[in-house]
Amino acid sequence: MIQFRSEGIFCPQADVYIDPWSPVNKAIITHGHSDHARPGHKEYLCHTLSKEILKLRLGSEISIQTLAYDETIFINGVKISLHPAGHIIGSAQVRLEYQGEVWVISGDYKVFNDGVSTPFEVVKCNSFVTESTFGLPIYDFDPFEKIYTDMNDWWQNNSKDGFNSVIIGYSLGKAQNILQHLETNDTRIFLHGAVANINDALRFSGFDFKGERLGENFDRKKLLGDIIVAPMSVIGSPWLRKFQPYRIAVCSGWMALRGARRRYGVDKGIVLSDHCDFKQLNYAIRETGAENVYVTHGYQSIYAKWLRESYGLNAVEIKTMFEPNQAEEIEEGL
Amino acid sequence: MKYFTELFQAIDASTKTNDKITALVEYFRKAEDQDKVWAIALLTGNKPKRPVKTTDLRLWASEIAKLPLWLIEESYYVVGDLAETLAHIVGNSDAVKGEEIPLHVVIMQLKDLLTAPIEDKKDFIQTFWLKGNKAENFVFNKLITGNFRIGLSKQSVIRALSIYLEKEEKEIAHRLMGKWNPAKETMNSLFSEESLVSKDYLPYPFFLAYPLEESPSSFLGDINDWFLEKKYDGIRGQIIIRNSQVYVWSRGEELLTDKFPEFHILNGYLPDGTVIDGEIIPWKEGTPLPFGIMQTRIGRKNLSAKALAEAPLVMVCYDLMEYEGVDIRHWPLEDRRKKLLELIGSEVLETLLIPSPLVKLDTWEEVAHFRKNAREEFCEGLMIKKKNSPYETGRRRGSWWKWKTDPMTIDGVLIYAQSGSGRRANLLTDYTFAVWDGDLLVPFAKAYSGLKDKEILKLDKWARRNTVEKFGPVRSVKPELVFEIAFEGINKSTRHKSGVALRFPRIARWREDKPAIEANTKDDLVAILNSVHSE
Numbered sequence: 057m058i059q060f061r062s063e064g065i066f067c068p069q070a071d072v073y074i075d076p077w078s079p080v081n082k083a084i085i086t087h088g089h090s091d092h093a094r095p096g097h098k099e100y101l102c103h104t105l106s107k108e109i110l111k112l113r114l115g116s117e118i119s120i121q122t123l124a125y126d127e128t129i130f131i132n133g134v135k136i137s138l139h140p141a142g143h144i145i146g147s148a149q150v151r152l153e154y155q156g157e158v159w160v161i162s163g164d165y166k167v168f169n170d171g172v173s174t175p176f177e178v179v180k181c182n183s184f185v186t187e188s189t190f191g192l193p194i195y196d197f198d199p200f201e202k203i204y205t206d207m208n209d210w211w212q213n214n215s216k217d218g219f220n221s222v223i224i225g226y227s228l229g230k231a232q233n234i235l236q237h238l239e240t241n242d243t244r245i246f247l248h249g250a251v252a253n254i255n256d257a258l259r260f261s262g263f264d265f266k267g268e269r270l271g272e273n274f275d276r277k278k279l280l281g282d283i284i285v286a287p288m289s290v291i292g293s294p295w296l297r298k299f300q301p302y303r304i305a306v307c308s309g310w311m312a313l314r315g316a317r318r319r320y321g322v323d324k325g326i327v328l329s330d331h332c333d334f335k336q337l338n339y340a341i342r343e344t345g346a347e348n349v350y351v352t353h354g355y356q357s358i359y360a361k362w363l364r365e366s367y368g369l370n371a372v373e374i375k376t377m378f379e380p381n382q383a384e385e386i387e388e389g390l
Numbered sequence: 391m392k393y394f395t396e397l398f399q400a401i402d403a404s405t406k407t408n409d410k411i412t413a414l415v416e417y418f419r420k421a422e423d424q425d426k427v428w429a430i431a432l433l434t435g436n437k438p439k440r441p442v443k444t445t446d447l448r449l450w451a452s453e454i455a456k457l458p459l460w461l462i463e464e465s466y467y468v469v470g471d472l473a474e475t476l477a478h479i480v481g482n483s484d485a486v487k488g489e490e491i492p493l494h495v496v497i498m499q500l501k502d503l504l505t506a507p508i509e510d511k512k513d514f515i516q517t518f519w520l521k522g523n524k525a526e527n528f529v530f531n532k533l534i535t536g537n538f539r540i541g542l543s544k545q546s547v548i549r550a551l552s553i554y555l556e557k558e559e560k561e562i563a564h565r566l567m568g569k570w571n572p573a574k575e576t577m578n579s580l581f582s583e584e585s586l587v588s589k590d591y592l593p594y595p596f597f598l599a600y601p602l603e604e605s606p607s608s609f610l611g612d613i614n615d616w617f618l619e620k621k622y623d624g625i626r627g628q629i630i631i632r633n634s635q636v637y638v639w640s641r642g643e644e645l646l647t648d649k650f651p652e653f654h655i656l657n658g659y660l661p662d663g664t665v666i667d668g669e670i671i672p673w674k675e676g677t678p679l680p681f682g683i684m685q686t687r688i689g690r691k692n693l694s695a696k697a698l699a700e701a702p703l704v705m706v707c708y709d710l711m712e713y714e715g716v717d718i719r720h721w722p723l724e725d726r727r728k729k730l731l732e733l734i735g736s737e738v739l740e741t742l743l744i745p746s747p748l749v750k751l752d753t754w755e756e757v758a759h760f761r762k763n764a765r766e767e768f769c770e771g772l773m774i775k776k777k778n779s780p781y782e783t784g785r786r787r788g789s790w791w792k793w794k795t796d797p798m799t800i801d802g803v804l805i806y807a808q809s810g811s812g813r814r815a816n817l818l819t820d821y822t823f824a825v826w827d828g829d830l831l832v833p834f835a836k837a838y839s840g841l842k843d844k845e846i847l848k849l850d851k852w853a854r855r856n857t858v859e860k861f862g863p864v865r866s867v868k869p870e871l872v873f874e875i876a877f878e879g880i881n882k883s884t885r886h887k888s889g890v891a892l893r894f895p896r897i898a899r900w901r902e903d904k905p906a907i908e909a910n911t912k913d914d915l916v917a918i919l920n921s922v923h924s925e
Binding site for chain 1: 402403404405455457458460461462464465468469470471474475478479481541816817843
């Protein structure tokens with residue numbers, strides 16, 4: 057029913073691809089991150105809340121059809137629906153059913169509730185396609201509440217010491233997760249243009265995140281103990297200098313490891329991820345009841361072996377075009 | 391262990407030396423004395439003996455976490471640090487912390503485990519893991535596996551102690567020389583005024599020259615203010631004669647007296663209260679031999695007469711820190727040198743202690759020329775020392791410079807990549823290079839350093855997409871990329887397929903302009919070998 061082709065994941069019966077990386081006729085897009093939503097397809101199908109993001113990133117002229125969660129369409133006899141993946145706003149798992157067989161292609165997902173995106177829902181299926189970005193037991197994330205408290209303590213302490221706080225996170229997803237949980241009264245939050253652009257697009261979908269866009273004529277002397285939210289690309293760039301004195305934190309699942317933290321040379325690593333850690337993956341996969349599991353993106357061979365050995369699942373490694381490389385992936389919002 | 395864990399985290403989180411020193415001083419102000427002694431020991435590389443095997447640690451962690459061993463092994467490849475891997479795996483971030491156990495107590499308990507039956511070891515360690523939180527378990531694991539390299543120099547610890555104890559850094563540095571047993575010391579025995587008297591075996595902290603990056607002509611001023619010496623490639627050492635005893639220390643602060651029986655007779659020829667600084671190197675008939683010759687005897691437990699004859703050692707002496715029991719480090723170098731020459735000038739000593747010869751050159755241009763051709767002069771460059779300089783401590787800019795000649799280079803093809811450890815874990819940063827032997831590529835060097843961070847990322851990405859085969863953490867890659875490998879020395883080797891062993895190989899640059907076929911050959915390596923050794 058599903059084939060793994062060089063263009064991406066393909067359903068021949070419906071003649072549709074899921075998150076293809078080469079241009080195709082019809083593509084279902086799980087979410088707006090650039091490694092999933094590629095340009096050049098003739099027709100796009102995605103969740104309602106992903107529409108504005110896709111238009112912002114791929115051009116307003118693209119042809120998009122949208123679905124709400126749990127809404128069903130049929131393409132050539134294949135029943136297709138989208139279900140919350142909890143990864144970022146608008147992220148969806150794709151459920152495909154044909155002649156009684158059910159597949160779920162989960163895209164990127166997390167079980168923890170970030171309070172911004174619609175929480176992950178388990179969808180029962182025969183075959184489940186999962187990512188494995190953090191599919192090793194060393195990735196054991198703290199509950200979000202604890203992380204948010206830590207983040208707030210951090211910037212408040214910086215303010216007290218007279219420092220600005222630069223918080224780095226991917227502009228789509230992570231930034232909103234951060235903004236939603238910053239507990240600020242009169243401390244101001246400033247946004248890098250990339251983050252502000254996403255927030256503006258999300259405003260069309262009814263979201264309103266706090267923060268003020270840093271304009272061209274921004275007066276740096278105004279800053280004192282304030283917060284700046286920006287994407288990874290600013291690290292090491294002259295753009296950062298105008299916020300001195302500042303301390304800088306990176307929000308990413310990769311920050312769980314000392315080596316990665318030290319490599320970025322930032323003041324603080326906040327282990328805030330929009331992906332599943334090892335335990336969340338194990339939980340989600342078993343809950344689906346799937347007997348066949350296809351493991352992609354990440355530690356696929358190790359994680360598939362683990363699923364086979366410990367849960368007796370028929371788990372297979374799917375080689376993707378790219379092996380993960382941290383520098384790129386923080387950019388991709390992991 | 392709470393304070394020490396906090397200290398560890400503070401040091402680890404910061405990239406700024408000043409923050410680290412502040413965290414240390416704060417720690418010294420609030421920790422108990424006995425903990426401080428251990429903290430100082432651990433942070434300056436004085437590690438306790440490992441009470442359990444790391445294979446056992448893995449096994450016990452796998453039991454607690456209910457994970458197969460192979461998965462722990464795979465995780466270790468990704469993390470690049472066993473202590474950290476296990477802390478994540480037995481991780482118990484929500485654990486309510488049990489009672490606080492002071493650092494020195496934990497260390498003593500671990501020490502007692504050395505002789506305990508294996509069940510007791512297992513029980514103690516598993517119990518601790520289940521009680522501790524992740525951060526504390528990590529430090530605990532570090533205590534067991536014993537490597538506290540956390541981007542903190544000994545100099546920083548000394549600086550923090552000098553602030554805390556309100557003493558001079560030079561003095562603190564002196565007291566922390568060599569291996570000392572933290573179990574037998576207290577803050578008082580280490581740092582009180584009386585403590586130095588009884589420690590007559592202690593060397594002085596070494597004064598290290600600063601590397602010169604460019605020609606000195608522009609900023610060192612009048613050449614006549616400077617001594618020029620040949621820079622030899624040996625073991626920097628200190629010979630101490632006090633109370634009729636001879637001690638030989640290396641720059642790594644190891645007591646190496648036993649390794650150098652040649653020097654044992656010196657107490658008969660030099661007066662008590664003599665401390666000499668110099669380079670220990672193999673030397674025959676008036677010329678130095680390659681470093682590799684000495685390496686063959688340094689590792690040995692028992693020195694045979696044959697080994698001694700094949701690699702006879704001398705000290706090329708260049709400084710005198712103590713004369714007639716008096717610390718003369720504040721004297722101008724010129725005066726210290728004069729005294730040194732008087733002391734070692736006797737005929738009996740001339741085959742053992744050789745005065746570092748001065749190189750007489752009149753202009754900085756001549757100096758640059760000499761440095762360029764240093765290998766022809768049997769040395770690896772020049773030392774440039776101010777005639778009126780005192781003997782300082784540590785590496786400092788200003789009065790002592792070293793100017794090494796350019797390294798030798800060869801172009802090799804990248805054939806294996808392996809993930810690094812620590813800061814470079816999860817990135818392919820350990821590389822193996824090969825040269826052509828006919829149609830075959832034979833490996834000749836491993837190199838870990840020399841690339842910029844950006845290049846490392848680029849190469850990592852390339853290697854992942856061009857992997858031919860994986861063997862555990864190692865992968866073979868398509869033989870396409872060429873790198874210029876720089877090295878300091880070359881020796882014959884029967885252990886390496888290429889037949890040579892390089893000293894300090896590292897990547898000089900990525901030759902993106904060269905296809906693999908244009909890399910160097912085994913014959914080229916042999917030619918370099920012969921050119922160096924025929925002299």
